[in-house]
Amino acid sequence: MKTQNEHTDRRIKRSQRQLKQAFMELMREKGFPSITIQDITDRADVNRGTFYAHFPDKYALLEAAIREKFQRLLEAKLPSDAGWEQAHLRILIHTVLEHFKEMSGRCYPIDTVNPLFERAVQEELYTLLLHWLQQSRPDSKGWGFPVETLALMTSWAIFGAAADWSRGKSQFSTEQMTDHVMSVLTEGTIKLLND
Amino acid sequence: MKTQNEHTDRRIKRSQRQLKQAFMELMREKGFPSITIQDITDRADVNRGTFYAHFPDKYALLEAAIREKFQRLLEAKLPSDAGWEQAHLRILIHTVLEHFKEMSGRCYPIDTVNPLFERAVQEELYTLLLHWLQQSRPDSKGWGFPVETLALMTSWAIFGAAADWSRGKSQFSTEQMTDHVMSVLTEGTIKLLND
């Protein structure tokens, strides 16, 4: 599932669009586990064999669909010149929480999409955070760790918090949870030093 | 896959042991994706139907096997009275890294076990960290966030770092990586405050 430039065959774009669309519809109705390839291709008016020309299996389709949706959401919320600053990090966290909340609503009840496959979100997060760090903090010498590790762990921490929050009964509002996540990032594990 | 007490039917323990064993062997030889239920039950000398009496699918078996292995490793490395302290956290991180390294070696080349299903490890981590926090830091009022969130994000951060590290060409040694992860936890994201 490479990103499409504007010169790819219309038929390809058409098929993939139809498949993703049909898939998303089915998610709301049946839930991921009970969706079959046949279901998807029937709804999309596409040959079953054609499905396999584009995606190795339905998990790959799920990932592609999620990744796309999340990317669009980020573009909409974040300024293009965003960097490693509290304000932007806060927006980022809020957006991730929103994404997960919408996802667990959009998909079949309870058996919400296994967050395992939301991994795509973590990868996008990592890419973005690393980009921020590299742009805003070229002075990373003597930190005791590579910027990559910081970006990686931060992306997983945010991702995990969001995934868990959206699964639970969400006892906290989006804003409250955003605050908590921010707090943990800025003053969190440092607590293990005191005393 | 509930934990077994000592009074469960011998046949149950026997079947599950055989299945897990056969599965682990096959992991080394074929890799997860190409293992079929038939493969497992043939090797385990167990009826195919019996498999489904114990596990809903092969993913569940993978999770059970991993979780068990990881629990044993933790028990061996950590003192039973461990708590939320630098020294113990360091051992914990080191152990997780070891686990992932062994896993990616033990399983089929390249197509190393999809870290997605190592999720079991993250859950175990969370439980342990939360326990530490609750025991060692009852004074969590006024922190600005629940201990659960701290435990959750920390578990994901460690998990993610380990998963990624074991997949990459591991340019860092286990000890180096342990240092990095520790550093990020204790002084990491605070870096976004300076200037």
Next chain:
DNA sequence: TCCATTAACGAACATCTGTCTGTTAACGAT
């Protein structure tokens, strides 16, 4: 407009999945 390329197609395939029978025999408790 024509043409080479190639995506989509229908159909068929071996295989795997998950579930369901009725039967057998191992089990633990009495």
Next chain:
DNA sequence: ATCGTTAACAGACAGATGTTCGTTAATGGA
């Protein structure tokens, strides 16, 4: 040692998977 319970069994089932074939027709470049 007996006896009710129940795990394991062989066998069969419909349905889904992933792949292959030769054919058709949409596409974009010349």
